[in-house]
Amino acid sequence: MAKQDGSTPPRRFRLLTIPRVLAVLGGGFAAVVLFLGWCLLQVPVGGGLEPTATPATLILENRDGTGFATRGVLRGQPVTADALPHPLSEAIIAIEDRRFYSHPGVDARGIVRALARAVTRGQVREGASTITQQLARLTFLSQEKTLTRKVQEAMLAIWMERSLSKEEILARYMNAAYFGAGAVGADAAARRYFGKPAGELTLPEAAMIAGLLRAPSALSPIRNLEGAQARANVVLSVMQETGAATPEQVAAARAAPVALQAPPEPMVGRGYFSDWADAEARRLVGPLPLDLSVRTTLDPSLQDLAERVVANVIGKEGERHHATQAALLALAPDGAVLAAVGGVDYASSQFNRVTQARRQPGSLFKLFVYAAAMDAGWRPDQTIQDAPLTIGNWSPGNANGRFAGTVTLREAFARSINTAAVRVQEAVGRDKVAAMARRLGVTADLPLNPSMALGTTETTLAEMVGAFGSVGYGHQVRPYLVQEVRARDRALYTRPERAPAASVSPAVQQAMLDLMQAAVRDGTARAARLDRPVAGKTGTTQDSRDAWFIGMTADAVVGVWVGNDDNSPMNNVGGGGLPARIWQAFMQEADRVRTAAAPSGAPNAAPAPAASQTLRGVPRVVDTATLLVDGREVRLAGIVGVGGEFVGPMAEWIGNREAVCEANDAATWRCKVGGRDLSELVLTNGGGRATTDAAPDLRQAESSARTERLGIWAGG
Numbered sequence: 046m047a048k049q050d051g052s053t054p055p056r057r058f059r060l061l062t063i064p065r066v067l068a069v070l071g072g073g074f075a076a077v078v079l080f081l082g083w084c085l086l087q088v089p090v091g092g093g094l095e096p097t098a099t100p101a102t103l104i105l106e107n108r109d110g111t112g113f114a115t116r117g118v119l120r121g122q123p124v125t126a127d128a129l130p131h132p133l134s135e136a137i138i139a140i141e142d143r144r145f146y147s148h149p150g151v152d153a154r155g156i157v158r159a160l161a162r163a164v165t166r167g168q169v170r171e172g173a174s175t176i177t178q179q180l181a182r183l184t185f186l187s188q189e190k191t192l193t194r195k196v197q198e199a200m201l202a203i204w205m206e207r208s209l210s211k212e213e214i215l216a217r218y219m220n221a222a223y224f225g226a227g228a229v230g231a232d233a234a235a236r237r238y239f240g241k242p243a244g245e246l247t248l249p250e251a252a253m254i255a256g257l258l259r260a261p262s263a264l265s266p267i268r269n270l271e272g273a274q275a276r277a278n279v280v281l282s283v284m285q286e287t288g289a290a291t292p293e294q295v296a297a298a299r300a301a302p303v304a305l306q307a308p309p310e311p312m313v314g315r316g317y318f319s320d321w322a323d324a325e326a327r328r329l330v331g332p333l334p335l336d337l338s339v340r341t342t343l344d345p346s347l348q349d350l351a352e353r354v355v356a357n358v359i360g361k362e363g364e365r366h367h368a369t370q371a372a373l374l375a376l377a378p379d380g381a382v383l384a385a386v387g388g389v390d391y392a393s394s395q396f397n398r399v400t401q402a403r404r405q406p407g408s409l410f411k412l413f414v415y416a417a418a419m420d421a422g423w424r425p426d427q428t429i430q431d432a433p434l435t436i437g438n439w440s441p442g443n444a445n446g447r448f449a450g451t452v453t454l455r456e457a458f459a460r461s462i463n464t465a466a467v468r469v470q471e472a473v474g475r476d477k478v479a480a481m482a483r484r485l486g487v488t489a490d491l492p493l494n495p496s497m498a499l500g501t502t503e504t505t506l507a508e509m510v511g512a513f514g515s516v517g518y519g520h521q522v523r524p525y526l527v528q529e530v531r532a533r534d535r536a537l538y539t540r541p542e543r544a545p546a547a548s549v550s551p552a553v554q555q556a557m558l559d560l561m562q563a564a565v566r567d568g569t570a571r572a573a574r575l576d577r578p579v580a581g582k583t584g585t586t587q588d589s590r591d592a593w594f595i596g597m598t599a600d601a602v603v604g605v606w607v608g609n610d611d612n613s614p615m616n617n618v619g620g621g622g623l624p625a626r627i628w629q630a631f632m633q634e635a636d637r638v639r640t641a642a643a644p645s646g647a648p649n650a651a652p653a654p655a656a657s658q659t660l661r662g663v664p665r666v667v668d669t670a671t672l673l674v675d676g677r678e679v680r681l682a683g684i685v686g687v688g689g690e691f692v693g694p695m696a697e698w699i700g701n702r703e704a705v706c707e708a709n710d711a712a713t714w715r716c717k718v719g720g721r722d723l724s725e726l727v728l729t730n731g732g733g734r735a736t737t738d739a740a741p742d743l744r745q746a747e748s749s750a751r752t753e754r755l756g757i758w759a760g761g
Contacts, residue, residue, distance in 0.1 A: 121232030225261035240306035317387030409584030410500030459568030583620025683739030731756020
């Protein structure tokens with residue numbers, strides 16, 4: 046109560062009694078017990094002590110065997126408790142948990158020591174969590190930094206120490222830890238960075254890998270070699286401090302250069318090819334839990350060129366033409382994918398417009414119409430009417446709105462006349478045209494309506510490029526990307542070597558080459574002309590929603606598509622515009638770099654012959670215009686060659702006799718066997734067609750064979 050003078054008396058504090066103290070302590074203990082019990086109950090069920098199987102990881106290689114990308118998480122071989130890799134295990138213990146063999150899972154002394162060093166030296170040289178705690182976190186818990194997670198981590202670590210030996214804990218940790226660049230596990234890291242198993246690492250290599258555990262992505266030597274080397278020096282210092290390595294060993298390790306043998310990080314521009322190769326390799330070998338090396342068909346020079354050309358042309362002209370996307374596919378004559386660009390920017394869109402986009406091919410489909418006609422006995426010089434036509438309620442028109450009257454099939458194809466193509470289809474039979482398309486690789490349903498001739502059925506760029514190659518080269522051309530799949534030193538798949546199956550008869554092949562060369566020389570594809578023969582065809586769909594050009598030379602068949610993903614119209618873009626210009630820019634530069642474009646398994650294309658160059662050797666016949674002489678590809682001057690039934694008689698006539706080949710120009714040769722000129726001999730016997738730039742004597746030889754109905758002209 047207040048004093049009479051109005052002042053307040055001082056408050057009296059009661060002394061805590063023993064029962065109150067016990068009650069407070071008991072309440073606190075109960076709270077701790079409840080918190081620990083709650084933490085234990087929150088530990089995820091089913092995590093654990095057994096490694097999780099993962100799909101195979103792929104290291105993708107160019108056709109020459111050099112790596113260009115990795116896919117997936119590398120796992121390597123599991124480290125076992127009875128064969129811990131040295132010196133890597135000592136390096137990891139030194140930098141991560143120097144009292145690993147003496148603590149019970151949680152190292153109180155280590156925590157105090159780490160805190161003290163962090164305060165006195167201003168840097169952290171070792172972690173406060175033990176290896177056992179880190180293993181608990183990796184196998185059971187998340188990476189969140191909360192008190193609950195730290196308590197769970199400690200509880201699990203103590204349990205692990207009572208359940209597993211120290212060696213088992215260390216082995217499991219080395220298998221579960223992430224070392225950067227997609228490598229999970231010590232053995233995967235050793236193979237990723239140094240191309241060897243973990244047990245074969247040298248001391249400087251082991252120090253570098255152990256140093257990655259603190260910051261694997263930031264310190265990956267592929268991205269940050271300087272940082273990885275600095276961290277490795279820290280590891281070596283700690284190993285010397287703890288006695289894991291002698292001063293002499295540390296000095297020698299610092300003096301020894303570390304040579305990386307690592308495939309590069311995935312290249313964004315090659316993402317479309319990588320996705321395609323990844324899916325194909327897994328299809329071929331199945332879901333094996335192994336790290337795989339995949340030898341692909343990729344020609345890196347052509348791939349870089351294709352990416353650059355597509356980006357440049359669309360970047361400069363795309364906005365003006367309202368064209369936002371393009372795709373390019375280049376195949377060797379046997380179907381090997383040399384380059385594949387599935388879009389303008391892989392980082393923005395991984396949708397592959399080479400294999401996944403199904404679009405209307407437009408006039409490209411006329412390839413099948415005219416091939417079916419040639420198969421039925423028609424010939425390029427036959428005539429057809431370009432005049433108004435009505436079938437039921439449908440009347441096709443021409444792009445220019447005009448009609449030319451009577452034209453040859455060559456003119457109709459070259460100028461892509463719609464009414465003529467429909468008349469040819471109706472005369473030959475829609476079923477015959479559809480059968481030809483399926484024979485040449487089109488997989489979509491083909492409704493047998495009259496508009497089929499104008500390409501209203503959706504297909505992919507990959508299918509269409511393969512179909513054009515099949516017609517132009519005379520044998521089945523199906524795109525493939527994988528040459529070999531290996532699991533370390535064991536081959537799981539090797540592409541079999543087999544003679545390609547004939548796709549069309551030699552007569553059909555030669556007739557279609559005639560038509561396709563006319564399209565480039567005189568027709569809608571003039572923008573694709575080169576200084577050597579080119580055969581091809583343009584395609585444009587209604588309102589310029591799709592624009593295509595597919596063309597071929599003796600080296601490769603290349604297709605280009607331009608359009609918009611939302612199928613919106615472009616501004617008057619036809620196949621003879623942007624697609625043909627992209628194609629020509631790619632092929633002109635490809636001719637200059639002269640990268641290998643020979644069939645898989647054959648030697649690379651020969652360098653451009655010098656005018657005075659002579660080549661000798663017993664030749665092997667690839668087709669009637671292509672020989673392999675002394676390991677080099679030789680293209681005979683003046684001939685568009687054929688394969689199939691004509692190869693055997695030519696090879697039999699040559700036998701084991703030597704060919705003497707003289708350079709004709711920058712790309713072709715005149716070869717003699719037994720004093721006979723092979724180019725003239727082939728054409729005289731109807732074993733091929735003369736090219737548009739063939740010498741007069743060769744044109745005369747072709748004319749003679751045509752008059753006498755020899756070889757490919759027998760049915761003419």
